[in-house]
Amino acid sequence: MSVEQLEQQIQQLPPADLVRLAEWFNRLLASRTPAGAAPEPEWDETPELVAELERRLAEFRANPAMVVPFEPD
Secondary structure, eight states: OOHHHHHHHHHTSOHHHHHHHHHHHHHHHHHTSOTTOOOOOOOOOOHHHHHHHHHHHHHHHHOGGGOOOOOOO
């Protein structure tokens, strides 16, 4: 069975079965993680970055009209 066929079959499952499938798949992935593999590091902001983000937030709160909305091309 191809991946595309599996996808089609999965899309037809009722919600309860989707949950069971997701739980099973998560267990499968966890069991295939190499032993001793290092976990992904957690996000760790530097004090300088935190200070800069707080400065920008304070600037925005003082003058919300300065913000220009992002519009993708």
